[in-house]
Amino acid sequence: MADERALIRFENVGKIYRTGQIVYEALHDVNLEINDGELAVILGPSGAGKSTLLNLLGGLDGATSGRIFFGDDEITAFDDSRLGKFRAVDVGIVFQFYNLVPTLTAIENVDLMQDLGVKIMNPLEALEMVGLADRKDNFPSQLSGGQQQRISIARAIAKMPRLLLCDEPTGALDTNTGRGVLKILQDQSRVYKRTVVMVTHNSMFAEIADKVIMVKNGTVEEVKINESPKDADELQW
Amino acid sequence: MxxxxxxxxxxxxxxxxxxxxxxxxxxxxxxxxxxxxxxxxxxxxxxxxxxxxxxDFADLEASSEGFTTEDLLTVRMLPSVKNAELRYTVNGKARLGGAEKKLEFNYIDGNEISKMLLVSGEPYEKEKSGIWIDSDFAVRQGINVGDTLQLTCEGVDFYETVRGTVSNPEHVYFLIDGTYIEPDIGGYGYAFLDAGEYPGESLLFDTMYVDVYGVEHQYYLTDEEKAAIDGCRQDITQAISKTSLAFTAKQKxxxxxxxxxxxxxxxxxxxxxxxxxxxxxxxxxxxxxxxxxxxxxxxxxxxxxxxxxxxxxxxxxxxxxxxxxxxxxxxxxxxxxxxxxxxxxxxxxxxxxxxxxxxxxxxxxxxxxxxxxxxxxxxxxxxxxxxxxxxxxxxxxxxPPAVMGAGLLEKTPLWSKMNFATRWNLRDVNRNRLRTIAAVLGVLQCAMLLYTAFGVNELNKSVENWEYSELSPANYTVTFSAGTDYGTVYDYARQYSGQMVQSAPADLISGDDSGLYRITVVDEGNLYRFQAENGDYTKLPDHGVAISKRAADRFGIAVGDTMGFRMPPASKVYNVKVELIYKAPNSQGIAMKRSCFEELGADFRPDTLYTDMTVPFTYVNDRTEIASVFSKEQYIRSMKAKGASFDYSVLYIMVIAVAIGIVVMYNLGILSFIEKVREIATLKVLGFPTNKIRWILQQQNIFITGIGTAIGLALGPTVLEFMMAEVDVDADYMYSRMSPMPYVYAFALSFILSIAVNSIISSKVKDIDMVEALKGVE
Structure with missing residues (x-):
C-alpha cells in the first residue's frame, strides 16, 4: 500500500546497460518511496547503483523495467520532450563535479534557468542563499571547488523545484566546505520544505537524513527512517 | 537563442x-x-x-575588294540570312586644336547590324549628314555634339558637324593600325557617317555585315549557332562570286x-x-x-x-x-x-x-x-x-577512448625496432585519421599550388625567350595589307634580306572532325623556325605537312597519318600526309614549306616578312601596302603588359594558397596539441625534456608534410598543364624544358612553413602546467 505522502515511488524498477556484447545489470527490482519534503540519503558502496537510481529519478536516464512515479505522474511513461520539461520545472540537479557552463559567470549560470522559460527567483537572491553574492561576476575557473558547488546549488534551487537531486555533492570538496554545502541542502528540506535526495558513499551523511536508503548490488537492501536527524553543522568526517 | x-x-x-x-x-x-x-x-x-x-552584333563579316548593291540583295535573299548591311572602313585624320588625330571612318548604308549605340546627341538616320564619333575619343579630345570637325579621308579634306557620340560593338578591342600593339582608348577613335557623306568620287563597300538566322546576339555562342554561321558562310560563298571574299565569324x-x-x-x-x-x-x-x-x-x-x-x-x-x-x-x-x-x-x-x-x-x-x-x-x-x-x-x-586494434604495422617485427617517438606518432596518426587527412590535404594544396604558381611564372618567362629568341628571332616583323601582291612582298624581302611567310586561317579536317586553326607557309630562310616536341630545332619536311602538338592532340593525329585542310572561303580540300609534329607557343595549326604548298597547286601569298634589318616604323603611315611594323622589343613589352594582370592574379593565388596552408597547419596543429596536452604533461612528469618532446611533435609534422608535399608535387605538373591549357586554347608551352626550380621552391616553402608553424605550436610545451593538465576526469 503506497504512502499517501510519497512524492516519489519506484515499483520493481530495473536498469540494464548494454555495450556491444557486454550486458550489465545496474539495478533490479527496486522498490522505494520518498515523501514530500523529506531529505533522503541514498547510501552505498561504489558501483552499487546509486547514481543510476538518481539518474532515473531525475529523468536523465530511462528504466529498462518497472515504473517510477513523481506524485501522480509516471515518469517512465514520459517521452523525451516531457522528460525535458519535467527536469526544467520540477527537478533541480547538483552534480558531483558542478557542471557549470565555463563561459558564463556565476550569476549567469544561475540566470540560465530563466532561459528555459521557467519562473525563477532573483538570481542574486539565490546566490545570497549560498553566500556567494559577492562572487556573482566570477567565471567558474575563478572560483574554488566549494564555491563552484554552491553556485551549482544556487542554480538548482533558483527555480524552486519540488525535488532537489544531489549526486555526491561533497565528493570533490574538503570537510569544512562539504559541511557548508550539506547545511544548505538540509535547509532546503527543513526550511523550504523541498524534497532533497542525496547520493553518497559516505555513511556519515546518513545522520542528517530523514530517510536512509541503503543500496547494494543494484537493489535496495534496507530503508531506515531517522527519527532525529542531526544538523549538518554537527557532522564530523 | x-x-x-x-x-x-x-x-x-x-x-x-x-x-x-x-x-x-x-x-x-x-x-x-x-x-x-x-x-x-x-x-x-x-x-x-x-x-x-x-x-545586334554581326554574326558574320564578309570582306572583299568591293560589294555592290546587287551583292547585298543577293545575300539578303539567302534563306540563312536574316539581314545584311554594307560598310566601307578606311583610316583618316581629324584636325583637333592644331594636332592631327587618327580616326577610322565607317561609311554605312544602314544602322541595323553591329549598330552604333548613341551616347549623346541625335540618332543616325539614313542619308543624314554629319558625323557620329567614338564617345571615348570625344571625351579625351574634348569634342562636343554640335562641333564642326576638320577631317581628312583618302587625301580629301572636308568638314562635318558632330551629330552624336557613340560606341560600337565592333570596337570593343580597337587598334586603329599597325603602329599600335595595344589599345590607347580615346587617343585615336572611330566615326560613323552615312555613305552619302563619302568625300571621294565613288564609294566601294568593302565589308558586309550579316545577321544569320538561328543565331542570337548574346555573348556565348552555342555549337548550333556556330554551325549556322558556318552554313551561312558557305551559302554566301556560293551565292556571290568574289575572288577575294573572306569571312570573319563572330567568334573570330x-x-x-x-x-x-x-x-x-x-x-x-x-x-x-x-x-x-x-x-x-x-x-x-x-x-x-x-x-x-x-x-x-x-x-x-x-x-x-x-x-x-x-x-x-x-x-x-x-x-x-x-x-x-x-x-x-x-x-x-x-x-x-x-x-x-x-x-x-x-x-x-x-x-x-x-x-x-x-x-x-x-x-x-x-x-x-x-x-x-x-x-x-x-x-x-x-x-x-x-x-x-x-x-x-x-x-x-x-x-570512452576509442578502442584501436593493433594495426598491420604493429604486427610486423619492424614495430618492435621502432623507437618510442615513432610508435607514439604512428599511433596518434592512426587514432586521428580525419585530422591527419585534413593536415595532409592542407599541405598538399599548398605544395601543389605553389608548384603551379612558380610553374606559371617560369613558363610565361620561357615563352618570351622561346618565341622571340628561338622560333622567331627576327628583330623586325612587317605585315602587309590584305591583297598585297607577291611581287611587292618579294621586293621588300630582297631589300631587307627577310624571310617571307604566309599565315592564314585553315579548317583542319581529320575524318569527320574539323576545326578552325591556322596554316603557316614558310619560304626559305632561318628567321622563322620550328622545334620538335623535345625542343630540338627541326626542319619542315620536304613533302607533306607539319602539325602543332596541340592541334595533333586535338585530332588524335600522329606522324604518318593523312589529314585534310581547307583555306576558307575556298572550298577545295587538300589532303596531306603528316610528317612532323612541332611545338609552338601560339598559333596552333599546320605548317609547310612553300615548295610543298605550291606542289599542292596552291598560290603562295606571303603576308608577313621577318628580318633582322631595321625597318622604319613610318612605313605604316607612308606606305599603303604595309599594315604594321613591329620590333621584337615591342612584342615582348606588349606580351608582358598583357600578361601582367594574369601574373598578378597567379601571385595572389600563390599568397592565398600559402595563407590557407598556414591556417590549416596551425589550426590542426593546435587542435592536435590540445588533445595531447595530458599525454605531453605525462611525458614531462616522466622526465622527458621539453626539446625532446618538441622533436617528437615535429617528427609527426615532418611525416605529414612529407606525404602532403610528395602528393602535391606529383600532382603539380598535371594541374599546371591542365590550367594552362584551359587558360588559352591556342597556347602551348615547353613543359619538358621546365627547370626543377618550381619543385625546389614549392618543396622548400612547404617544409619551411610547416616546420615554422609546428615550432610555434610546440613552443607551448614548456608552458604546460603539469599539475593542471593532469587534473580532471579521465
Whole structure:
C-alpha cells in the first residue's frame, strides 16, 4: 500500500546497460518511496547503483523495467520532450563535479534557468542563499571547488523545484566546505520544505537524513527512517 | 537563442578564437578568390551580352575588294540570312586644336547590324549628314555634339558637324593600325557617317555585315549557332562570286576573340582555385567543428540535464559555425570584389570599351555564400545530433577512448625496432585519421599550388625567350595589307634580306572532325623556325605537312597519318600526309614549306616578312601596302603588359594558397596539441625534456608534410598543364624544358612553413602546467 505522502515511488524498477556484447545489470527490482519534503540519503558502496537510481529519478536516464512515479505522474511513461520539461520545472540537479557552463559567470549560470522559460527567483537572491553574492561576476575557473558547488546549488534551487537531486555533492570538496554545502541542502528540506535526495558513499551523511536508503548490488537492501536527524553543522568526517 | 546562450556563444567564440579564426579565414579566402574572378567574369559576360544584344552584333563579316548593291540583295535573299548591311572602313585624320588625330571612318548604308549605340546627341538616320564619333575619343579630345570637325579621308579634306557620340560593338578591342600593339582608348577613335557623306568620287563597300538566322546576339555562342554561321558562310560563298571574299565569324572577330580569351583565363582561375580552397575550407570546418562540439560534451549533457530541449541546444551549437562561416564568406566576397576583382577589372577596362561595363555578382557566388554556412551548420548538426540522441546521463559520462586494434604495422617485427617517438606518432596518426587527412590535404594544396604558381611564372618567362629568341628571332616583323601582291612582298624581302611567310586561317579536317586553326607557309630562310616536341630545332619536311602538338592532340593525329585542310572561303580540300609534329607557343595549326604548298597547286601569298634589318616604323603611315611594323622589343613589352594582370592574379593565388596552408597547419596543429596536452604533461612528469618532446611533435609534422608535399608535387605538373591549357586554347608551352626550380621552391616553402608553424605550436610545451593538465576526469 503506497504512502499517501510519497512524492516519489519506484515499483520493481530495473536498469540494464548494454555495450556491444557486454550486458550489465545496474539495478533490479527496486522498490522505494520518498515523501514530500523529506531529505533522503541514498547510501552505498561504489558501483552499487546509486547514481543510476538518481539518474532515473531525475529523468536523465530511462528504466529498462518497472515504473517510477513523481506524485501522480509516471515518469517512465514520459517521452523525451516531457522528460525535458519535467527536469526544467520540477527537478533541480547538483552534480558531483558542478557542471557549470565555463563561459558564463556565476550569476549567469544561475540566470540560465530563466532561459528555459521557467519562473525563477532573483538570481542574486539565490546566490545570497549560498553566500556567494559577492562572487556573482566570477567565471567558474575563478572560483574554488566549494564555491563552484554552491553556485551549482544556487542554480538548482533558483527555480524552486519540488525535488532537489544531489549526486555526491561533497565528493570533490574538503570537510569544512562539504559541511557548508550539506547545511544548505538540509535547509532546503527543513526550511523550504523541498524534497532533497542525496547520493553518497559516505555513511556519515546518513545522520542528517530523514530517510536512509541503503543500496547494494543494484537493489535496495534496507530503508531506515531517522527519527532525529542531526544538523549538518554537527557532522564530523 | 536565449540571452545567456547568446552570451555563451560569444564567449565560446572568444575562448576558441584560434579555431574559429581559422574557419573564418578559410571561408574568407575561398570566397575572396571566387568573388574576385567571378565578379569580373560575370560582369564581362553580362555586359557583353547586353551590349551585343542591344547593338545586334554581326554574326558574320564578309570582306572583299568591293560589294555592290546587287551583292547585298543577293545575300539578303539567302534563306540563312536574316539581314545584311554594307560598310566601307578606311583610316583618316581629324584636325583637333592644331594636332592631327587618327580616326577610322565607317561609311554605312544602314544602322541595323553591329549598330552604333548613341551616347549623346541625335540618332543616325539614313542619308543624314554629319558625323557620329567614338564617345571615348570625344571625351579625351574634348569634342562636343554640335562641333564642326576638320577631317581628312583618302587625301580629301572636308568638314562635318558632330551629330552624336557613340560606341560600337565592333570596337570593343580597337587598334586603329599597325603602329599600335595595344589599345590607347580615346587617343585615336572611330566615326560613323552615312555613305552619302563619302568625300571621294565613288564609294566601294568593302565589308558586309550579316545577321544569320538561328543565331542570337548574346555573348556565348552555342555549337548550333556556330554551325549556322558556318552554313551561312558557305551559302554566301556560293551565292556571290568574289575572288577575294573572306569571312570573319563572330567568334573570330578581333574584339570578341580578344576578350573571350581573357574572360576564359579568369574563368579557369575562378573555377579551379576556389574549388580547391573551398574543399580545404570544408574539410577544415568539419574537422574543427566536430572537435569543438565533442569538447563541449559535458556542457551539452548539462544543458540537456537541466531541461534544455534538443532543439534549443542544437540551434545554439549550429549557430557557432553558421555565424563564423557566413561572416567569413560575406566579408571574403566583399574583399575579393574591392581588391583583386577591382584590380583585374581595371586592367580589363584599359583594354576593352564596353558601355555600362561593370563587375557583377553571380548566382554562383550567392549560392556559395549560402552553401558554406549550410555545410558548416550541417557539420555541427551532425556532431551535436550524435550526442543529443543519447540520454543526458550518457552524455555526461566522459566518452570512452576509442578502442584501436593493433594495426598491420604493429604486427610486423619492424614495430618492435621502432623507437618510442615513432610508435607514439604512428599511433596518434592512426587514432586521428580525419585530422591527419585534413593536415595532409592542407599541405598538399599548398605544395601543389605553389608548384603551379612558380610553374606559371617560369613558363610565361620561357615563352618570351622561346618565341622571340628561338622560333622567331627576327628583330623586325612587317605585315602587309590584305591583297598585297607577291611581287611587292618579294621586293621588300630582297631589300631587307627577310624571310617571307604566309599565315592564314585553315579548317583542319581529320575524318569527320574539323576545326578552325591556322596554316603557316614558310619560304626559305632561318628567321622563322620550328622545334620538335623535345625542343630540338627541326626542319619542315620536304613533302607533306607539319602539325602543332596541340592541334595533333586535338585530332588524335600522329606522324604518318593523312589529314585534310581547307583555306576558307575556298572550298577545295587538300589532303596531306603528316610528317612532323612541332611545338609552338601560339598559333596552333599546320605548317609547310612553300615548295610543298605550291606542289599542292596552291598560290603562295606571303603576308608577313621577318628580318633582322631595321625597318622604319613610318612605313605604316607612308606606305599603303604595309599594315604594321613591329620590333621584337615591342612584342615582348606588349606580351608582358598583357600578361601582367594574369601574373598578378597567379601571385595572389600563390599568397592565398600559402595563407590557407598556414591556417590549416596551425589550426590542426593546435587542435592536435590540445588533445595531447595530458599525454605531453605525462611525458614531462616522466622526465622527458621539453626539446625532446618538441622533436617528437615535429617528427609527426615532418611525416605529414612529407606525404602532403610528395602528393602535391606529383600532382603539380598535371594541374599546371591542365590550367594552362584551359587558360588559352591556342597556347602551348615547353613543359619538358621546365627547370626543377618550381619543385625546389614549392618543396622548400612547404617544409619551411610547416616546420615554422609546428615550432610555434610546440613552443607551448614548456608552458604546460603539469599539475593542471593532469587534473580532471579521465
Amino acid at each position: 536565449t540571452r545567456n546562450l547568446r552570451r555563451k556563444l560569444l564567449r565560446d567564440l572568444k575562448a576558441n578564437f584560434v579555431q574559429f579564426l581559422a574557419i573564418f579565414i578559410m571561408c574568407f579566402l575561398a570566397m575572396f578568390v571566387l568573388e574576385a574572378f567571378d565578379s569580373v567574369v560575370t560582369g564581362s559576360c553580362n555586359s557583353l551580352d547586353r551590349y551585343y544584344i542591344q547593338t 572577330q578581333t574584339g570578341y576573340d580578344s576578350i573571350a580569351v581573357d574572360v576564359g583565363s579568369y574563368k579557369t582561375l575562378r573555377t579551379f582555385f576556389p574549388a580547391i580552397f573551398m574543399m580545404i575550407a570544408v574539410l577544415g570546418i568539419v574537422t574543427t567543428m566536430t572537435r569543438l562540439v565533442t569538447k563541449q560534451r559535458t556542457v551539452i549533457g548539462t544543458l540537456k540535464a537541466l531541461g534544455f530541449s534538443n532543439v534549443v541546444v542544437m540551434i545554439h551549437y549550429v549557430s557557432y559555425s553558421v555565424v563564423i562561416a557566413l561572416t567569413g564568406a560575406i566579408l571574403g566576397a566583399v574583399a575579393g570584389w574591392y581588391t583583386l576583382g577591382a584590380s583585374i577589372f581595371d586592367a580589363m577596362k584599359a583594354y576593352y570599351c564596353i558601355p555600362g561595363y561593370s563587375m557583377e555578382v553571380s548566382g554562383t557566388v550567392v549560392i556559395t555564400i549560402v552553401l558554406i554556412p549550410v555545410i558548416a551548420g550541417v557539420t555541427n548538426y551532425m556532431a551535436c545530433r550524435k550526442l543529443l540522441v543519447q540520454r543526458a546521463s550518457e552524455i555526461l559520462r566522459p566518452e
